[in-house]
Amino acid sequence: MQPESLEGKRRQPNVLVTGTPGTGKSTTCEQIAEATGLRYINVGDLVKTQDLHCGWDDEFSCHIIDEDKVCDALEDQMGRGGNIVDYHGCDFFPERWFDLVIVLQTDNTVLYERLEKRQVGYSQNKVTENVECEIMHVIVEEAMDSYRQEIVQVLPSNTVEDLESNVERTVQWYKQVMCQVR
Numbered sequence: 722m723q724p725e726s727l728e729g730k731r732r733q734p735n736v737l738v739t740g741t742p743g744t745g746k747s748t749t750c751e752q753i754a755e756a757t758g759l760r761y762i763n764v765g766d767l768v769k770t771q772d773l774h775c776g777w778d779d780e781f782s783c784h785i786i787d788e789d790k791v792c793d794a795l796e797d798q799m800g801r802g803g804n805i806v807d808y809h810g811c812d813f814f815p816e817r818w819f820d821l822v823i824v825l826q827t828d829n830t831v832l833y834e835r836l837e838k839r840q841v842g843y844s845q846n847k848v849t850e851n852v853e854c855e856i857m858h859v860i861v862e863e864a865m866d867s868y869r870q871e872i873v874q875v876l877p878s879n880t881v882e883d884l885e886s887n888v889e890r891t892v893q894w895y896k897q898v899m900c901q902v903r
């Protein structure tokens with residue numbers, strides 16, 4: 722991961738962590754945020770708490786995200802930099818927002834077990850849908866189509882060792898970027 726200069730007037734980078742639900746985005750983001758001081762933004766939570774949705778999807782038991790509202794709500798904060806954003810999709814954010822895009826990937830069987838353990842709102846449909854999404858590399862392709870390849874990192878997230886390594890390499894990247902900005 723070679724840091725590049727930051728876009729616009731940002732004094733700190735913005736990082737996007739994406740991937741199928743259950744791949745470890747929030748766990749990874751929380752640890753990176755703690756080590757770097759980046760502000761953690763969980764877009765799913767934001768959609769709920771700030772009503773950035775256009776209704777409820779009965780089939781998948783989730784809010785239907787209003788992408789324009791989410792982008793409007795985050796624009797100023799993202800312009801200032803210093804954020805780590807967590808969402809299971811990535812094609813509707815402005816490309817200019819991010820300096821690094823991490824896509825977490827988890828083996829099907831591991832992901833299946835993780836999702837089955839989820840208590841709230843995880844029907845069999847939803848588990849199967851998400852595992853299929855992972856098998857088809859939906860989010861990896863979305864990220865590759867939406868951002869410059871140089872800033873996209875596809876990282877395995879199967880084990881605690883993977884988690885530690887993903888956090889460590891991102892913290893190192895952040896430190897390098899901050900050295901260049903100063």
Ligand SMILES: Nc1ncnc2c1ncn2[C@@H]1O[C@H](COP(=O)(O)OP(=O)(O)O)[C@@H](O)[C@H]1O
Pocket residue numbers: 740741742743744745746747748749835878879880881882883884
């Ligand atoms: N690399 C990893 N190795 C082992 N367990 C993990 C890893 N990443 C996440 N987990 C565990 O998997 C579950 C789902 O992780 P979570 O961070 O909530 O995923 P997401 O935010 O992508 O939905 C949690 O119980 C978490 O502790």
